Amino acid sequence: MAVSAFGGPQSHFAMVLKLMVQKRAYLTEEQLLELNALCQILPGPTSTQTITAIGFRKGGAGLAYLTLLVWMLPAVTLMTIAAILLTQYQSKNFSLEFTRFIQPMAVGFVSYGAYVIASKVINSKTAGSLMALSAIVTYYITKPVALPLVLVFAGCITAFKYKKHAPAEKRKIKIKWGNFTLWGLVLVAAALLGAFTKNPIVLLFENFYRNGSLIFGGGQVLIPFLNTEFVEFKQFLSQEEFLSGFGLVQAVPGPVFSFSAYVGSMSVRELGLGAQILAGFISAVGIFLPGTFLIFFVIRFWDELKSYRVVRASLEGVNAASAGMVAAAAFVLFEPIENSVLNVSVVICTFLLLTYTKIPAPFIILAGLLAGFLIAG
Numbered sequence: 001m002a003v004s005a006f007g008g009p010q011s012h013f014a015m016v017l018k019l020m021v022q023k024r025a026y027l028t029e030e031q032l033l034e035l036n037a038l039c040q041i042l043p044g045p046t047s048t049q050t051i052t053a054i055g056f057r058k059g060g061a062g063l064a065y066l067t068l069l070v071w072m073l074p075a076v077t078l079m080t081i082a083a084i085l086l087t088q089y090q091s092k093n094f095s096l097e098f099t100r101f102i103q104p105m106a107v108g109f110v111s112y113g114a115y116v117i118a119s120k121v122i123n124s125k126t127a128g129s130l131m132a133l134s135a136i137v138t139y140y141i142t143k144p145v146a147l148p149l150v151l152v153f154a155g156c157i158t159a160f161k162y163k164k165h166a167p168a169e170k171r172k173i174k175i176k177w178g179n180f181t182l183w184g185l186v187l188v189a190a191a192l193l194g195a196f197t198k199n200p201i202v203l204l205f206e207n208f209y210r211n212g213s214l215i216f217g218g219g220q221v222l223i224p225f226l227n228t229e230f231v232e233f234k235q236f237l238s239q240e241e242f243l244s245g246f247g248l249v250q251a252v253p254g255p256v257f258s259f260s261a262y263v264g265s266m267s268v269r270e271l272g273l274g275a276q277i278l279a280g281f282i283s284a285v286g287i288f289l290p291g292t293f294l295i296f297f298v299i300r301f302w303d304e305l306k307s308y309r310v311v312r313a314s315l316e317g318v319n320a321a322s323a324g325m326v327a328a329a330a331f332v333l334f335e336p337i338e339n340s341v342l343n344v345s346v347v348i349c350t351f352l353l354l355t356y357t358k359i360p361a362p363f364i365i366l367a368g369l370l371a372g373f374l375i376a377g
Helices: 007-021 029-040 047-092 104-120 127-138 146-159 178-196 200-212 218-233 237-250 256-267 272-297 309-332 341-356 360-377
Strands: none
Touching: 007 029, 007 047, 029 047, 047 237, 047 272, 104 218, 104 237, 104 309, 104 341, 104 360, 127 146, 127 200, 127 309, 146 218, 146 309, 178 272, 200 218, 200 256, 200 309, 200 360, 218 237, 218 309, 237 256, 237 309, 237 360, 256 272, 341 360
């Protein structure tokens, strides 16, 4: 499945349902739906957490980590190779003109992501207002610290609406803190080690691990975090390079979070090929691990936790804020692109193709690359 799962969390879920429920009977459809819902409200990549959690239920932590490795490795490898090839291409002073359509197409993908998320989570005036507020704040305040603060604020606002949720019989929560402690220790250790050593690989791991601990939702929500951190704040990548990579990840099977391997590899390109390979893998590990630790932690007492209405109510705000961040990211990513009729048309056409047709995302991207090569040639 890791080499054939195109299209993001929605198509991944359909493949998991067919393979692991209908064909293998590893769990029931009801269990899969509940597990997927749980993963959607935790930081980290939803489809990756769902697949890893199934491995955890079938064979414990060992099988779960093996499942995670098999699932992420093909996409991470391809995106690291893409970063290396792009670096080699640039080192020979070749133009990136062949990616001219990929960049506005990437904005179309992000816009579509915002639309899909909003259509699912904006079900009230409060959620709509929080989405708009989140979009405005994250558009104008580009510092990385603004993003988690917005999520916390939005969650607190809707937590007050808990009375609108049907009460459930409260069950005593028995918490096993092992995986949560492990998540926190790795976070602190990475921050301290990075601060003392200033090693770029360690710092990359810390950056991605921290971001992976804050991102709620699918791969589209990853974009505002990484763009703010690595393009606007640290300037490790240009906007053109960032958009080119995000466009390419749409044509790669597996999790969209593998985009982290591309960003990490491009961030250390001045250190040579070996550093790029290592950075690609370390960055991916950093972005995937937090969600894995947290799903292992929460899954043990989720049945008890979801009985509390405040917890369920806060999710409305968190999801609405995430949708706003993705919407803002679409505008931020378009700003460096030439505001021409052609580029705007490409954004709109990409959005419409994704919304109203069943053309697979990889085919759309490959068509854009082919058109770019033809014009550049």
